[in-house]
Amino acid sequence: MSQQPIELRQALAEHQAVAQQAGAEGVMESRLGAALLYQDIFTAQQLQEAIAQARSQTISLLAALEGIITPDQLLEVQAIASGLPFVQLDANSIPQSTLRLLHPETARMHHALPIQTRQENDSTIVTIALANPASAPARSALQQYFAASDMQVEFVAAHPQRIEKVLKSRYEIDNEEGFEVVYEDEFSADELADATNAGPARQHYADIFQEAVARGASDVHLEVDPEKGMLVRFRIDGVMHIYDTVPEKYRRALIAIIKLDMDLDVSDERHLKSGRVTKRVNGREVDFRGANWVTTRGEEMVIRLLDREGVRLDIAAMGFSDYNLQRLVHGYSSSHGAIVICGPTGSGKSSTLYAVLSELVNPERSILTIEDPVEYRLPGIQQTQVITSLGRDFSDSLRNALRCDPDVIMVGEVRDEMTAEISMRAAISGHLLLTTVHAMEAALAPISLIRMGVPAYQVADALRLVVSQRLVRKLCPLCQVQQTPDINDLLALNYDQATAQQIVENAGSYNFFAASEDGCSGCTSGFNGRTAIAEVMLIGDLEKELLMGPDRSALNLRRLAIANGMIPLAHDGVNKAALGETSLSEIRRVVA
Ligand SMILES: [Zn+2]
Numbered sequence: 001m002s003q004q005p006i007e008l009r010q011a012l013a014e015h016q017a018v019a020q021q022a023g024a025e026g027v028m029e030s031r032l033g034a035a036l037l038y039q040d041i042f043t044a045q046q047l048q049e050a051i052a053q054a055r056s057q058t059i060s061l062l063a064a065l066e067g068i069i070t071p072d073q074l075l076e077v078q079a080i081a082s083g084l085p086f087v088q089l090d091a092n093s094i095p096q097s098t099l100r101l102l103h104p105e106t107a108r109m110h111h112a113l114p115i116q117t118r119q120e121n122d123s124t125i126v127t128i129a130l131a132n133p134a135s136a137p138a139r140s141a142l143q144q145y146f147a148a149s150d151m152q153v154e155f156v157a158a159h160p161q162r163i164e165k166v167l168k169s170r171y172e173i174d175n176e177e178g179f180e181v182v183y184e185d186e187f188s189a190d191e192l193a194d195a196t197n198a199g200p201a202r203q204h205y206a207d208i209f210q211e212a213v214a215r216g217a218s219d220v221h222l223e224v225d226p227e228k229g230m231l232v233r234f235r236i237d238g239v240m241h242i243y244d245t246v247p248e249k250y251r252r253a254l255i256a257i258i259k260l261d262m263d264l265d266v267s268d269e270r271h272l273k274s275g276r277v278t279k280r281v282n283g284r285e286v287d288f289r290g291a292n293w294v295t296t297r298g299e300e301m302v303i304r305l306l307d308r309e310g311v312r313l314d315i316a317a318m319g320f321s322d323y324n325l326q327r328l329v330h331g332y333s334s335s336h337g338a339i340v341i342c343g344p345t346g347s348g349k350s351s352t353l354y355a356v357l358s359e360l361v362n363p364e365r366s367i368l369t370i371e372d373p374v375e376y377r378l379p380g381i382q383q384t385q386v387i388t389s390l391g392r393d394f395s396d397s398l399r400n401a402l403r404c405d406p407d408v409i410m411v412g413e414v415r416d417e418m419t420a421e422i423s424m425r426a427a428i429s430g431h432l433l434l435t436t437v438h439a440m441e442a443a444l445a446p447i448s449l450i451r452m453g454v455p456a457y458q459v460a461d462a463l464r465l466v467v468s469q470r471l472v473r474k475l476c477p478l479c480q481v482q483q484t485p486d487i488n489d490l491l492a493l494n495y496d497q498a499t500a501q502q503i504v505e506n507a508g509s510y511n512f513f514a515a516s517e518d519g520c521s522g523c524t525s526g527f528n529g530r531t532a533i534a535e536v537m538l539i540g541d542l543e544k545e546l547l548m549g550p551d552r553s554a555l556n557l558r559r560l561a562i563a564n565g566m567i568p569l570a571h572d573g574v575n576k577a578a579l580g581e582t583s584l585s586e587i588r589r590v591v592a
Helices: 006-022 026-037 044-056 061-066 071-081 104-110 136-147 160-175 195-214 248-261 322-332 349-360 394-403 417-428 444-452 456-462 487-492 497-505 541-548 554-563 569-578 584-591
Strands: 112-120 123-130 151-158 217-225 229-236 239-247 273-281 284-295 298-307 337-342 367-371 382-385 408-411 432-437 463-475 527-538
Touching: 044 061, 061 071, 071 151, 104 112, 104 136, 104 160, 112 151, 112 160, 123 136, 136 151, 151 160, 195 217, 195 229, 195 239, 195 248, 195 273, 195 284, 195 298, 217 239, 217 248, 229 248, 239 248, 248 273, 248 284, 248 298, 322 349, 322 463, 322 527, 337 349, 337 417, 337 444, 349 367, 349 408, 349 432, 349 463, 367 394, 394 408, 394 417, 408 417, 417 432, 417 444, 417 456, 432 444, 444 456, 444 463, 444 554, 456 463, 456 541, 463 541, 463 569, 463 584, 487 497, 487 584, 527 554, 527 569, 527 584, 541 554, 569 584
Parallel strands: 123 151, 337 432, 337 463, 367 382, 367 408, 408 432
Antiparallel strands: 112 123, 217 229, 217 298, 229 239, 273 284, 284 298, 463 527
16 A cells, blocks of 8 residues: 555545535545545556546546546445455355355345355354445345344455356356255264264265365365364365365264265274265266275375266367377277277376267277276266176176177276286277276386286287377466466476477467466466376387387387377477467476
């Protein structure tokens, strides 16, 4: 805050005196004038201009300002005039439990949002953000609404567009079927250390997971915080974010409720367990897969969320560049051979596998899968789930499957020699085989199959195509910031000095952007959603020869593949950054 020049204060005082005499919104004008003196919303010159206009045209200062400052600035001035603080609304910082205090219909009617609550002298005070702070009817209606449940309100002003956005994104899904709380009965004393905490803990359970689904989180981490209770973190687009803290007194009850829901033994707080449950959250079917473990601080849990309905299985929409997509399509447009997708856990390889499978669905083709577990149901495909505890493993299931002689067969993951060998033989004997291998780069996948014990000639014969992929976060187009590429990022991504230099010098012809540090109401830390980057290695005659010969190594195979047109993963990522889809530091985070 800075004080405006003295002449300006005088001009303003004169204007106020005149306005008050004329009775033209006198109170408002004087409050506005006083507030404006100490605000940094616009320049002294703009204010001077507005005062002059207000006086010459005998209009209010607010009306005069309308033509001079931007709509955003005007909104702030309106807020000041109505005596309310103006807040920059951050959608992600509003807890779902707070939003739910106000009925969506009422919220929409008054363009209002409850944004936080606090306790003061035994009463709850709700802070409401208003899009139109001057609306007296809205204020009194909301006061009455909350008085009915013994809550007091205080108002702040916020940007109408931001309020609308939250109303759309956060309330609409809430409107439909909410989070189903399964256990309506009270817990027995055996099940919970303190049964009186069950109600609030159950509410926390519902709030946390409803919110996790609404924000598209893939995992929820519940960690003991020795000072506060239970720290709740979400993994969104592959990156962890702190969501909330559950008070210590509900910590054990919360874990117990989740374990009960997943059919886990609640009384056992010492041993590692994993379980699952399918729930309808915000009107969609979501699989929860939880595992607990015990630290010296107490019992913790990680729950993976699998949104069965939120998956996009369109191969063209996964983010592959046109060049890579063309090579990929070429790979699976054959009646036989093995297609291998690799990458670390969470790199999106199953999504790619499912997307390719759904491309292959055709009434004239028989398609069979062997999976552990079946992640998505696809129409037109026979899907088999391997149940290891019943003594069936991948290789047994695969042998059975081959007796049905399918055209296309998908094996969830090749993990052992037996499965690897049967898979490669199937690919050689006229089946199109799709699978994943846990390997960090394309050239390592064939090598690791050979290391598992499959004869090199079989691997060479079977393989048609290997894809290595990662998921990178997409920049939020609403708040991304233009950026000149940092040469160190490029060098870290395996460019030689000269090429890196060239990219930096020609930065003007690309669209390099960085994520805005704080993000906006439309994103999480400047990112929104994810896209795939990949390297696609076609196994041609030269590659086959190399795999069978004495010079076989991942490095030699990689060099050969690049010479034959494979764009390395890191460079595919930089191409994406140059198009403004993601940032260089994001590529570096994921690849380097
Ligand atoms: Zn944003």
